[in-house]
Amino acid sequence: MIEETLERWEPVIGLEVHTHLATKSKLFSPAPVEYGDAPNHRVHVIDLGLPGVLPVLNERVVELAIRLGIAVHAEVNLRSVFARKNYFYPDLPKGYQISQYEDPVVSNGWLDIELPGDDGQLETRRIGITRAHLEEDAGKSIHDDAVTKGRGTHVDLNRSGVPLLEIVSEPDLRSASEAGAYLRALRSILRTIGVSEADMEKGQFRCDANVSLRAIGTEPFGTRTELKNLNSFRYVEAAIEAEIERQGEILDEGGSIVQATMAFDPDTQTTRVLRTKENADDYRYFPDPDLIPLLIPADEVERVRREMPELPDAKLARFVGDFGLGQADARQFTESQELAEYFDRVVARTGAERAKEVAKWILRDLLQALKQLDLSLEASALTPDKLAALLELVEKGRLTPRNARDLFALLVEHGGDPESLMVERGLEAVSDEGALEVAVQEAIDANPKAAESYRAGDQKSLNFLMGQVMKKTQGKADAGTTRKLLAAKLGG
Amino acid sequence: MSLPALTLALQAAQLSSRELSSCDLLDAVLGAHAGRGDEANAVVGLRAEAARAEAVEADERLTRGEPLSRIDGIPVLIKDNMVQRGEETTCASRILEGFVSPYDSAAVTCLREAGAVIVGRSNMDEFAMGSSTENSIHGPSRNPWDLERSPGGSSGGAAASVASGLVAGALGSDTGGSIRQPAAFCGVVGMKPTYGRVSRWGLVAFASSLDQIGPLARTAEDAAILLGILAGHDPRDSTSLAEPVPDYCSALDGDVRGLRIGIPKEFFEAEGADPVVLEVVREAIAELERAGAKTLAVTLPHTPYAIAAYYLIATAEASSNLARYDGARYGHRSKKARTLSEMYTLSRSEGFGTEVKRRILLGTYVLSAGYYDAYYRKAQQVRTLLRSDFEKAFEVCDVIATPTSPEVAFRIGEKSDDPLKMYLSDIYTVSANLAGIPGISIPAGFAHELPVGLQVLGRSLDEATLLRAADTFQRRTDHHAQTPRGWLR
Numbered sequence: 016m017i018e019e020t021l022e023r024w025e026p027v028i029g030l031e032v033h034t035h036l037a038t039k040s041k042l043f044s045p046a047p048v049e050y051g052d053a054p055n056h057r058v059h060v061i062d063l064g065l066p067g068v069l070p071v072l073n074e075r076v077v078e079l080a081i082r083l084g085i086a087v088h089a090e091v092n093l094r095s096v097f098a099r100k101n102y103f104y105p106d107l108p109k110g111y112q113i114s115q116y117e118d119p120v121v122s123n124g125w126l127d128i129e130l131p132g133d134d135g136q137l138e139t140r141r142i143g144i145t146r147a148h149l150e151e152d153a154g155k156s157i158h159d160d161a162v163t164k165g166r167g168t169h170v171d172l173n174r175s176g177v178p179l180l181e182i183v184s185e186p187d188l189r190s191a192s193e194a195g196a197y198l199r200a201l202r203s204i205l206r207t208i209g210v211s212e213a214d215m216e217k218g219q220f221r222c223d224a225n226v227s228l229r230a231i232g233t234e235p236f237g238t239r240t241e242l243k244n245l246n247s248f249r250y251v252e253a254a255i256e257a258e259i260e261r262q263g264e265i266l267d268e269g270g271s272i273v274q275a276t277m278a279f280d281p282d283t284q285t286t287r288v289l290r291t292k293e294n295a296d297d298y299r300y301f302p303d304p305d306l307i308p309l310l311i312p313a314d315e316v317e318r319v320r321r322e323m324p325e326l327p328d329a330k331l332a333r334f335v336g337d338f339g340l341g342q343a344d345a346r347q348f349t350e351s352q353e354l355a356e357y358f359d360r361v362v363a364r365t366g367a368e369r370a371k372e373v374a375k376w377i378l379r380d381l382l383q384a385l386k387q388l389d390l391s392l393e394a395s396a397l398t399p400d401k402l403a404a405l406l407e408l409v410e411k412g413r414l415t416p417r418n419a420r421d422l423f424a425l426l427v428e429h430g431g432d433p434e435s436l437m438v439e440r441g442l443e444a445v446s447d448e449g450a451l452e453v454a455v456q457e458a459i460d461a462n463p464k465a466a467e468s469y470r471a472g473d474q475k476s477l478n479f480l481m482g483q484v485m486k487k488t489q490g491k492a493d494a495g496t497t498r499k500l501l502a503a504k505l506g507g
Numbered sequence: 508m509s510l511p512a513l514t515l516a517l518q519a520a521q522l523s524s525r526e527l528s529s530c531d532l533l534d535a536v537l538g539a540h541a542g543r544g545d546e547a548n549a550v551v552g553l554r555a556e557a558a559r560a561e562a563v564e565a566d567e568r569l570t571r572g573e574p575l576s577r578i579d580g581i582p583v584l585i586k587d588n589m590v591q592r593g594e595e596t597t598c599a600s601r602i603l604e605g606f607v608s609p610y611d612s613a614a615v616t617c618l619r620e621a622g623a624v625i626v627g628r629s630n631m632d633e634f635a636m637g638s639s640t641e642n643s644i645h646g647p648s649r650n651p652w653d654l655e656r657s658p659g660g661s662s663g664g665a666a667a668s669v670a671s672g673l674v675a676g677a678l679g680s681d682t683g684g685s686i687r688q689p690a691a692f693c694g695v696v697g698m699k700p701t702y703g704r705v706s707r708w709g710l711v712a713f714a715s716s717l718d719q720i721g722p723l724a725r726t727a728e729d730a731a732i733l734l735g736i737l738a739g740h741d742p743r744d745s746t747s748l749a750e751p752v753p754d755y756c757s758a759l760d761g762d763v764r765g766l767r768i769g770i771p772k773e774f775f776e777a778e779g780a781d782p783v784v785l786e787v788v789r790e791a792i793a794e795l796e797r798a799g800a801k802t803l804a805v806t807l808p809h810t811p812y813a814i815a816a817y818y819l820i821a822t823a824e825a826s827s828n829l830a831r832y833d834g835a836r837y838g839h840r841s842k843k844a845r846t847l848s849e850m851y852t853l854s855r856s857e858g859f860g861t862e863v864k865r866r867i868l869l870g871t872y873v874l875s876a877g878y879y880d881a882y883y884r885k886a887q888q889v890r891t892l893l894r895s896d897f898e899k900a901f902e903v904c905d906v907i908a909t910p911t912s913p914e915v916a917f918r919i920g921e922k923s924d925d926p927l928k929m930y931l932s933d934i935y936t937v938s939a940n941l942a943g944i945p946g947i948s949i950p951a952g953f954a955h956e957l958p959v960g961l962q963v964l965g966r967s968l969d970e971a972t973l974l975r976a977a978d979t980f981q982r983r984t985d986h987h988a989q990t991p992r993g994w995l996r
Contacts, residue, residue, distance in 0.1 A: 060609060060610055063836065064831045064836075065590075065608065065609070065610075065837070066590060066596060066598070066603065066606065066608070066711040066712075066831070067589075067590045067596075067608070067612055067707075067708065067709040067710055067711045067712070068708075068709075069707060069708055069743060069744050069745065070745070071742065071743060071744075071745055072745065099827050101826075101827050101830060101874070103830065103833060103851055105833075105835045105847065108831060108835075108836060109830065109831045110827070110829075110830020110831045110833060111827050111830055168847075170835070297875055297876045299826075299827070299871065299874035299875060299876075299879075300874075301823060301824075301827070301874055301879070301883060303715075304714075304715035304716035304746075304824055305712075305715050305745060305746065306745050306746075307745055307746060
């Protein structure tokens with residue numbers, strides 16, 4: 016089992032992530048990038064590789080590449096070169112893929128990942144990013160008989176030419192869970208900086224993993240294998256573990272690893288050899304003569320840097336440091352750009368001192384309500400301003416926390432102005448001593464035992480009597496006033 | 508003088524004065540083609556009906572006095588590697604069997620917007636790979652000066668059809684001399700513009716960093732007219748240059764006084780060059796001197812490596828450019844193929860000719876892991892050196908004059924069994940492609956009763972000076988007015 020393998024062998028893992036860039040059109044053609052269209056309906060003559068066509072770079076991708084470079088603390092290379100990667104496949108119309116080879120647009124970066132250590136405390140690991148380069152996606156070959164009716168292979172070129180960034184990590188990862196943490200951190204960055212939607216289910220975020228083992232305590236890397244096309248977070252970790260086990264078994268028996276490309280079978284949870292290095296393609300990379308080198312002005316990098324959205328790490332630090340949020344809550348916000356923005360907008364009105372309370376309302380009540388109503392945050396009628404207004408009513412004592420929750424549910428589903436809705440529904444708190452006195456007296460009279468025990472020193476009885484007053488006032492009684500009145504009447 | 512034998516400029520003048528109609532010119536082309544035109548096998552796709560409709564429209568515009576350009580209504584040929592919407596483009600290859608383009612090349616768009624009548628496509632070496640127009644599924648083209656001889660290549664059909672008087676202007680493409688060498692062999696003017704001057708959009712790629720479209724015509728003036736129509740920036744071609752296009756015709760003032768002509772000794776000392784040809788070229792240069800130009804010796808020391816560098820770079824790019832012809836989407840697909848691998852290997856084996864296969868193999872080899880540095884990268888370094896050779900030379904001279912080809916038109920079949928010999932015939936032309944500079948070949952005289960070409964090379968984007976020198980030469984000589992015996996002029 017893997018635990019035994021890990022007693023003797025240390026895994027060395029590097030990841031290659033392919034992420035679709037969030038552009039309207041393709042990398043080298045004006046065809047739109049859209050998902051779920053009928054096959055071959057989003058295809059320009061350039062994507063078809065017809066005789067005589069030429070690629071023209073979609074300038075939009077340059078800014079996205081710069082953003083990624085800045086986000087992962089990397090060098091943005093002011094000169095990078097597009098190269099042709101030559102191989103034959105029916106979904107590759109030109110017979111080559113335009114990529115970057117010797118001169119990528121981004122190199123030498125890193126990102127931090129956090130994982131629970133042996134003592135359960137979070138530990139930070141810094142993972143190197145070797146490079147990131149621009150390239151075009153290939154089309155899709157469809158071998159499924161249900162589609163092809165058993166007649167050969169069909170090719171859909173809608174995806175052909177969709178812009179990708181390939182982000183290559185250093186072999187710095189030491190376990191499947193580190194690989195998972197790296198992917199989640201990277202995805203969060205990509206989404207935050209608007210570079211990619213990075214949706215694995217749509218094939219926008221794909222991962223290959225290079226895995227090797229070395230004897231614990233030794234330096235040199237072992238022979239690696241490459242796991243291809245891991246298309247879910249679950250598969251990435253499972254595939255890496257399976258490959259670690261496979262390699263461990265071979266090495267334990269005194270065998271040696273053959274450099275190969277591997278596939279993961281989710282049904283059997285095992286990996287198998289697709290092809291070995293001897294059969295590997297020679298891609299014959301060379302600079303694409305149809306394209307000029309990509310030159311980025313230095314001030315363009317500075318402009319993008321100034322306009323960069325806040326990165327997940329910085330956001331996390333701000334939420335914990337300035338707002339006093341716990342790590343878990345803060346992390347939950349940084350994983351969703353939308354949620355974090357919502358939170359920031361509410362806190363901007365309530366003030367940082369109430370941020371923890373705001374976080375609780377959003378992460379607990381709001382998310383739960385949205386889930387029940389099957390609504391997105393965007394579709395919710397409760398805007399950040401309205402949530403802030405609601406919390407202000409509570410703060411001013413015009414709304415009891417209990418009734419605030421009722422009003423909250425109404426606002427999420429139907430919208431409206433919190434204050435007018437509160438008045439309309441008769442939910443406003445009663446803090447007038449005269450009005451509350453009757454209810455307080457009634458509660459004492461109806462519960463002589465509780466009154467007695469309070470007098471005898473049992474503080475809990477006061478809470479019980481408070482509850483009774485609340486019940487009588489449909490939750491509108493102001494807690495402070497009620498407590499004061501009860502205490503006075505019971506002679507405390 | 509037959510109608511098509513008129514120069515483009517004269518045709519334009521007579522169309523403008525309505526002495527002639529576009530339909531008259533088209534009739535003359537079709538008549539000539541039906542006559543002796545086929546003997547040269549210069550035209551592979553005649554579009555008689557479509558051209559007729561275009562000529563009728565042109566005549567309407569001309570009658571209204573609203574011509575689209577100076578060449579409105581004038582019949583021209585494009586080379587069979589420039590795509591045209593709704594028409595076949597074969598590149599003289601079986602692999603493109605049945606391929607009909609859904610879009611127009613930039614060159615075709617330029618011609619259409621100028622009102623030119625595209626009468627058809629001219630024959631060529633398969634995928635422009637060759638110097639003889641023998642490597643064609645349509646059969647070899649022949650030289651109107653001697654039907655046993657090659658018109659040169661790869662734009663041999665274009666040069667032959669201008670020489671025979673079929674058309675006054677045709678478009679060729681030049682990767683290593685494919686416009687200039689056939690122009691020399693056929694006694695016409697052929698110009699390769701600066702790399703990036705004419706859009707490559709829709710030109711079927713042979714070697715992307717070298718390919719350039721240019722005109723073939725009888726006079727420098729006609730070439731200037733056509734170049735003015737073709738040149739300009741095209742956002743669809745990333746290697747297209749954004750510099751403004753000068754009025755080339757206004758540069759033709761017949762004055763070359765003070766023009767400094769560099770004479771590179773490397774070009775005149777090349778092994779195997781025909782001394783008679785060299786003598787004709789020297790005499791042509793002397794004529795320019797008599798017109799007031801000055802000559803001086805220059806050196807282009809890396810010239811001996813140009814052919815090797817060219818055949819490494821051109822084949823490397825070609826091996827990649829031709830990968831798309833795989834039988835999957837268009838063109839020839841082998842009927843014998845049962846598997847994916849067979850679809851590739853059989854379709855390509857059946858679809859490509861010998862010379863194309865040879866170059867794909869060469870190019871694949873030089874890009875292969877372990878060989879890239881020794882071949883491709885080194886060739887690129889040579890290319891850089893060649894470019895700086897020219898830059899240095901142009902510090903002291905304005906143009907460089909050389910022979911276009913070391914010999915006159917060779918016999919069909921003479922070199923087809925010896926590729927190396929064939930490659931060496933490009934010795935004077937490939938340097939301009941490697942350096943990206945413009946070059947023109949003009950009729951310089953005759954050797955062995957066959958035309959000899961004078962090549963004039965210029966600074967990047969200085970086509971105007973080349974055209975001025977060529978035009979001045981033609982004002983003082985009548986070599987370009989000589990016609991092959993028995994043809995229509």
